[in-house]
Amino acid sequence: MRFRTLAELAQACAKANRPISAVMLEDQAMESGQTAERERKKMLDYYGIMKEAVRKGIYSDKPSRSGLTGGDAKRLHAYSREHEASLQPHAGDAMAYAIAVSEVNASMGRVVATPTAGSCGIIPGVFVSSQERYGWDDDRMVDGLFCAGALGYVIANNAFISGAEGGCQAEIGSAIGMAAGALVELKGGSPAQSVHAVGLALKNTLGLICDPVAGLVEIPCIVRNGFGAVTALAAADMALAGVRSAIPSDEVIQVMLEVGSAMPSAHRETAQGGLAGTPTGKRIAQQLAKDQRTP
Numbered sequence: 001m002r003f004r005t006l007a008e009l010a011q012a013c014a015k016a017n018r019p020i021s022a023v024m025l026e027d028q029a030m031e032s033g034q035t036a037e038r039e040r041k042k043m044l045d046y047y048g049i050m051k052e053a054v055r056k057g058i059y060s061d062k063p064s065r066s067g068l069t070g071g072d073a074k075r076l077h078a079y080s081r082e083h084e085a086s087l088q089p090h091a092g093d094a095m096a097y098a099i100a101v102s103e104v105n106a107s108m109g110r111v112v113a114t115p116t117a118g119s120c121g122i123i124p125g126v127f128v129s130s131q132e133r134y135g136w137d138d139d140r141m142v143d144g145l146f147c148a149g150a151l152g153y154v155i156a157n158n159a160f161i162s163g164a165e166g167g168c169q170a171e172i173g174s175a176i177g178m179a180a181g182a183l184v185e186l187k188g189g190s191p192a193q194s195v196h197a198v199g200l201a202l203k204n205t206l207g208l209i210c211d212p213v214a215g216l217v218e219i220p221c222i223v224r225n226g227f228g229a230v231t232a233l234a235a236a237d238m239a240l241a242g243v244r245s246a247i248p249s250d251e252v253i254q255v256m257l258e259v260g261s262a263m264p265s266a267h268r269e270t271a272q273g274g275l276a277g278t279p280t281g282k283r284i285a286q287q288l289a290k291d292q293r294t295p
Contacts, residue, residue: 001027001031001153002023002027003023003027003150003154004154004157004158005154005158005250006151006154006195006198006199006248006249006250006253007195007248007250009023009150009151009154009191009195010191010192010195013191014191019143019147019185019191020146020147020150020151020181020185020191020194021143021144021145021146021147021150021185022143022146023150024146024147024149024150024153025039025040025146028146028149040139040142043142043145043146044138044139044142046112046145047127047138047141047142047145048138049110049111049112050101050111050112050114050123050124050127050128051124051128052110053100053101053104053105053109053110053111053112053120053124054097054100054101054124054125054128056100056104056109057073057074057097057099057100057101057102057103057104057109058073058074058077058096058097058100059074060074061074062103062107063107064103064106064107064216064218065106065107065108066106066214066216066218066288068106068213068214068216068218068219068284068288069103069106069218069219069222070103070106070107071103072099072103072222072223073096073097073099073100073103074100076092076095076096076099076226077093077096077100080092080093080096087230089133090129090130090133090233091129091230091233093125093128093129093132093133094125094126094129094130094229094230094232094233095125095226095227095229095230096125096226097121097124097125097128097129097229098121098122098124098125098126098225098226098228098229099121099125099222099223099225099226100121100125101120101121101124101125101225102120102121102217102221102222102225102226103222105117105120105121105217106216106217106218106222112124114148114152114175114178115152115155115156115161115171115174115175115178116161116162116163116171116175117217118163118168118171118172118210118212118217118221119171119172119174119175119225119228120175120225121222121225121226121228121229122172122175122176122178122179122225122228122229122232123145123148123175123178123179123182125179125225125226125229126179126180126182126183126229126232126233127141127144127145127179127182127183129229130183130186134187136186140186141186143185143186144182144183144185144186145182147181147182147185147186147194148178148179148181148182149178151177151178151181151182151194151198152174152178154250154253155174155177155178155198155202155253155256156174158250158253158254158257159253159254159256159257159260160256160257160260161174162269163210163268163269164210164268164269164270165260165268166256166257166259166260166261166263166268167207167208167209167210167259167260167263167267167268167269168205168208168209168210168211168221168224169202169205169206169207169208169209169256169259169260170210170256170260171210172205172208172224172225172228173201173202173204173205173206173208173256174202175225175228175232176201176202176204176205176228176231176232176235177197177198177199177201177202177232177235178198179201179228179229179232179236180197180198180200180201180231180232180233180235180236180239181194181195181197181198181201181236181239182194183197183232183233183236184197184236184239184240187236187240189236189239189240193239193240194239195245195249196239196243196244196245196249197235197236197238197239198245198249198252199245199247199248199249199252200235200238200239200243200245201231201232201235202249202252202253202256203245203247203252204231204235205228205231206252206255206256206259207259207263208224209263209267209268209273209274210267210268210269210274211267211271211273211274211275211276211277211281212269212271212276213271213275213276213281213284213285214271214276214281214284214285214288214289215269215270215271215276215285216288219275219281219284220275271285
């Protein structure tokens with residue numbers, strides 16, 4: 001890649017007079033040795049999987065393998081259409097779709113890790129709801145995915161995207177930043193605005209711990225995907241309105257690295273602290289363990 005930081009990415013875009021997605025596609029094709037057309041086809045297939053997971057999660061209330069979760073996306077989707085929901089339809093759909101994909105993941109369905117399985121709902125939630133609202137075709141959404149990929153590449157190589165390494169800020173936070181920055185490009189924003197969106201999004205999730213109850217990617221992971229999708233919409237709107245990240249986004253990524261590295265192990269996907277360490281969290285884990293031992 002011709003960039004390692006978000007600043008270098010913005011500079012590469014300015015020099016080439018191309019959007020982030022185009023720069024990323026060119027670099028990805030060069031690195032993989034494949035044609036740009038082949039890389040786009042692969043990304044289009046990934047987007048198809050995302051949309052399939054949204055539909056499956058919205059129109060099915062199949063519980064997870066543990067029985068702890070399932071059906072919330074369907075409930076949210078119905079509520080937003082039958083009542084005066086606080087969120088406008090777009091944000092409400094983004095939230096419901098993000099939860100839908102996360103529920104599909106919990107029920108062992110097929111998802112795309114963006115950037116991880118624990119945060120797999122945020123980008124599909126933002127992208128599919130935005131596509132429905134604005135009437136964009138799938139080819140345009142592929143551009144958005146390449147933009148998101150470039151932003152995730154920078155985060156992963158300068159901090160982390162794994163909850164076991166840096167807490168949930170690394171998974172949910174990264175996904176929010178990727179979705180927000182990509183949405184800025186999809187709506188006609190500049191590379192600089194996309195970069196600001198990443199910083200704005202990440203600042204809002206610094207310190208978020210990874211505390212999955214019973215070690216499963218369900219509680220609180222699924223609802224965090226829903227909230228994350230709404231946050232991504234907000235960060236994109238801020239950046240497009242001209243709100244800037246006062247702390248450069250690359251420095252925010254460094255802070256995420258520092259915070260995650262200092263985070264106690266109990267708060268990094270070990271299911272030993274946070275919500276997993278509550279009396280109810282422990283009781284759920286014990287019951288699931290007992291059920292697994294029962295023939």
